[in-house]
Amino acid sequence: MHILLEPTSHYPIYEQIIQQVKANILRGVVMAGDQVPSVREMSAQLTVNPNTVSKAYKELEREGVFVTYRGKGTFISEDVQELVHKREVKLLKEQAEQIVATAKQVGVTKEEMMIWIEEMFKEEEGEAHD
Amino acid sequence: MHILLEPTSHYPIYEQIIQQVKANILRGVVMAGDQVPSVREMSAQLTVNPNTVSKAYKELEREGVFVTYRGKGTFISEDVQELVHKREVKLLKEQAEQIVATAKQVGVTKEEMMIWIEEMFKEEEGEAHD
Amino acid sequence: MHILLEPTSHYPIYEQIIQQVKANILRGVVMAGDQVPSVREMSAQLTVNPNTVSKAYKELEREGVFVTYRGKGTFISEDVQELVHKREVKLLKEQAEQIVATAKQVGVTKEEMMIWIEEMFKEEEGEAHD
């Protein structure tokens, strides 16, 4: 699993971890049933406070993405891919709603926005599978 | 000028004020050269602390949206509409970029997204946001 | 007399008036014994509050630049040119001291500074008699 943090970002680190974990799941880097690094390992790897990793893990467990078996470790839930996918799509839609609302306010037309989207999808085609 | 605060929002009050002021400018509620309510008036109107309003006003001045004349008050800058418009469009594009990036990651296709956007633009057509 | 104000400047307006009056004296636009516009005239001309002009005039009188004859008006003092000149030179020296102090701190050498000054004197040779 590949977690990339931006320490200077004003987004909380635990949020960045959550997002990156989900991204790893969506990209198939980790699969349902896989064991994830322990809090200690992860905190060592990222050189962040264990409490911060713990907070991220707890949130992921609360969301049903992780399951913890006492004494054995933390694992990716079953069906997690679909779960995460649905949630992300839902989130995406909400963000799109917001953008459209702003676009209307700012005076950007549907047509303009369509062209942007079109181009943006092209631009990114070959990029960053990271 | 109409400022609507959402006390439950996690965005700081001064940020909400900044955004609402910009929205008012974009909607043409206030124009270049107009005097804006004094810090005290606004703070009374919103029932928030004058310092909070002051913080928002200073940030708006730093951004070039407001100009203040010592002892006279605070005014909307000239050319502000264009300025704010450009910035907002730029911001919008960045957000759209992000969404498209996420969409690709999540597996939402361009076609799906286009349909969303189409619908969202329709939905909002007749609505009244205060 | 030619007074140019920058209303958006964060320097107080009364200070700007004082400086501009002195500049006019140094440039010989007004001479010892000349009558200066009344507070009302000046405030009308500059479209600023009469109190502001009054404050500037009082300060100039306190400094010995203006003399007021009750009922007759306000006049430029005798020997004012020399007076203002001396003070300005003194002020200039103080500012130069500060700059040199900063230069040393920042690591700008005497030689560098000499070259700047040289060039700056040239640059401005033909400019802005305003």
Add this chain to the structure above:
Amino acid sequence: MHILLEPTSHYPIYEQIIQQVKANILRGVVMAGDQVPSVREMSAQLTVNPNTVSKAYKELEREGVFVTYRGKGTFISEDVQELVHKREVKLLKEQAEQIVATAKQVGVTKEEMMIWIEEMFKEEEGEAHD
């Protein structure tokens, strides 16, 4: 880091802090990457309100001199020495321009000014500003 406040100065405290921090950087007292005292520490050390220190710190962050890591503290940015140096030299030049402009207005010649500068550089050679 050594911050010296002059309570009688007309410059706001937060400005003095900003200037002193930059001076410390230029003198090499603090280096890129160093952690700076926390807002609370500094406010205790200077016996000023934490908000005042916070204001200075935020401005320094906005200028790119400081970076803050959430919950960890505030640090000197990388490349800060060069950054600050360049800005200070730029500022110095602007001030020198102003002085030369005034000098011309007041009738101080290039030669006179050169002599001043020469002397001022000597004067300060052996001095100790804290």
Add this chain to the structure above:
DNA sequence: GTGGTCTAGACCACA
């Protein structure tokens, strides 16, 4: 009247 600065003290999220 205006905005600018500062203090004292509080609560919060984050690491």
Add this chain to the structure above:
DNA sequence: GTGGTCTAGACCACC
């Protein structure tokens, strides 16, 4: 522990 936000209330210079 850290910084971020907010309130309440004060004093100041300026117009």
